[in-house]
Amino acid sequence: MSTDFEADGVDRARLQRLLERERATFAERNPRSAAAYAGAAHLFGKVPMTWMNKNAAGFPVYVDRAHGARLTDIDGNEYLDFCLGDTGAMAGHSPAPVVAAVTRRLAELGGATTMLPTEEAATVGAELSRRFGLPAWSFTLTATDANRWAIRLLRAVTGRDRILVNSYCYHGSVDESLIVVGPDGRPRSRPGNVGAPYDVTSTSRVAEFNDLDGLARELAHGDVAAVLMEPALTNIGIVLPEPGYLDGVRALTRQHGTYLINDETHTFSAGPGGATAAWGLTPDVVTIGKAIGGGIPVGAYGLSAELAAALAGRADLDLVDMGGVGGTLAGNPVSIAATRATLEQVLTDEAFAGMIEVATAFATGVRAIIEQYALPWSVSQLGARVEYRFAAPAPRTGTESAQRADPVLEDYLHVYLSNRGILMTPFHNMALMCPQTTVTDVARHHEVFAAALGELLA
Numbered sequence: 134m135s136t137d138f139e140a141d142g143v144d145r146a147r148l149q150r151l152l153e154r155e156r157a158t159f160a161e162r163n164p165r166s167a168a169a170y171a172g173a174a175h176l177f178g179k180v181p182m183t184w185m186n187k188n189a190a191g192f193p194v195y196v197d198r199a200h201g202a203r204l205t206d207i208d209g210n211e212y213l214d215f216c217l218g219d220t221g222a223m224a225g226h227s228p229a230p231v232v233a234a235v236t237r238r239l240a241e242l243g244g245a246t247t248m249l250p251t252e253e254a255a256t257v258g259a260e261l262s263r264r265f266g267l268p269a270w271s272f273t274l275t276a277t278d279a280n281r282w283a284i285r286l287l288r289a290v291t292g293r294d295r296i297l298v299n300s301y302c303y304h305g306s307v308d309e310s311l312i313v314v315g316p317d318g319r320p321r322s323r324p325g326n327v328g329a330p331y332d333v334t335s336t337s338r339v340a341e342f343n344d345l346d347g348l349a350r351e352l353a354h355g356d357v358a359a360v361l362m363e364p365a366l367t368n369i370g371i372v373l374p375e376p377g378y379l380d381g382v383r384a385l386t387r388q389h390g391t392y393l394i395n396d397e398t399h400t401f402s403a404g405p406g407g408a409t410a411a412w413g414l415t416p417d418v419v420t421i422g423k424a425i426g427g428g429i430p431v432g433a434y435g436l437s438a439e440l441a442a443a444l445a446g447r448a449d450l451d452l453v454d455m456g457g458v459g460g461t462l463a464g465n466p467v468s469i470a471a472t473r474a475t476l477e478q479v480l481t482d483e484a485f486a487g488m489i490e491v492a493t494a495f496a497t498g499v500r501a502i503i504e505q506y507a508l509p510w511s512v513s514q515l516g517a518r519v520e521y522r523f524a525a526p527a528p529r530t531g532t533e534s535a536q537r538a539d540p541v542l543e544d545y546l547h548v549y550l551s552n553r554g555i556l557m558t559p560f561h562n563m564a565l566m567c568p569q570t571t572v573t574d575v576a577r578h579h580e581v582f583a584a585a586l587g588e589l590l591a
């Protein structure tokens with residue numbers, strides 16, 4: 134997002150000069166990646182997916198190999214990976230138990246996709262149920278698919294049309310979620326929305342995160358089937374819930390006969406059962422994707438007993454041929470094997486304890502460096518996930534956080550870090566810890582981060 138905001142105290146001319154210097158260094162360090170990008174004549178935008186053009190240096194580095202918390206590009210540069218596929222690789226790259234489970238299914242047993250269940254799907258459902266507290270689970274292709282499924286089901290069961298989301302949320306390319314609170318305080322389509330099939334203000338309502346009055350006002354219309362939310366916003370920096378906010382959301386949704394969906398795709402970083410278990414939340418539906426497959430695409434949604442029963446009793450609903458984005462390959466044996474291995478052997482309770490400890494070291498160190506330079510920035514932590522934002526105190530809402538984006542400063546930090554072997558997510562300033570990330574890795578990040586600020590602010 135572009136904005137006029139410029140992080141206080143930063144000399145913009147110096148920033149621009151340093152950014153250009155770092156981009157030149159990046160080009161020198163990455164000739165093979167540059168050639169791969171230039172030569173991809175038959176890829177739209179020269180990349181496999183258009184979002185891969187979101188990079189700080191003009192072209193992405195191309196992956197050669199990746200294991201645990203480390204990645205090597207095709208020019209032979211090694212990185213400490215704090216991006217971890219923007220959460221898809223929170224289990225670390227190619228964790229051995231997932232490799233073994235997938236290899237067994239794919240190579241030994243065979244049957245990558247069959248349209249028949251494998252026995253272990255029930256085991257995975259039971260484990261998700263143990264972690265998130267919801268009894269009835271179903272599998273999807275990705276988190277977007279899970280969210281779309283949940284929305285359809287809750288519209289069907291309530292007979293209500295609208296979905297409510299938080300301003301500047303992200304739940305995948307879910308049409309109903311692409312709504313923000315505009316500068317005039319009124320709802321409007323999110324800037325940049327591609328080919329909206331209809332006016333989102335006719336299908337959705339929006340409230341700011343941490344704003345119970347706004348939520349109460351919107352729910353009072355009586356037409357909202359479900360609130361779809363992350364327990365903490367994670368896609369516009371991390372915006373944490375204020376004390377009492379999530380309890381208030383639950384009370385208001387119950388009061389207005391509206392279902393509550395917790396999208397735990399990113400907030401899973403809060404612990405083995407996501408924010409739902411870590412904070413004692415009681416949603417009607419949990420949706421999740423990304424990390425649970427250990428790198429293999431998979432999504433899932435969990436339903437309360439009441440909802441599962443209500444849906445099962447609806448003979449008029451075609452639960453066979455409907456889905457979020459279509460689902461012939463959903464629940465396939467490979468993704469189920471990967472998810473089982475990830476949950477049982479990789480992202481375990483013990484692994485989370487270690488990841489959160491390392492993330493705390495990351496947050497503490499970044500905070501100290503920011504203080505050392507007296508920058509008006511803040512650091513937020515959500516379990517294994519840490520993010521710094523060019524705002525202090527930390528923003529309370531998505532809109533406030535959006536206003537504090539500083540794309541030039543962000544690009545400078547990203548490319549500076551990349552040139553010294555540190556990968557951050559291309560979107561904002563998020564760093565994620567996997568089970569193999571160590572405090573030594575974190576210390577190396579801090580050394581480079583401090584040097585980047587030192588050059589900028591000296």
Ligand SMILES: Cc1ncc(COP(=O)(O)O)c(C=O)c1O
Nearest residue numbers: 275276277303304305396398399
């Ligand atoms: C909270 C949340 N939900 C859903 C999604 C969509 O995930 P996917 O693109 O894997 O479907 C994302 C992606 O970033 C997300 O952050």
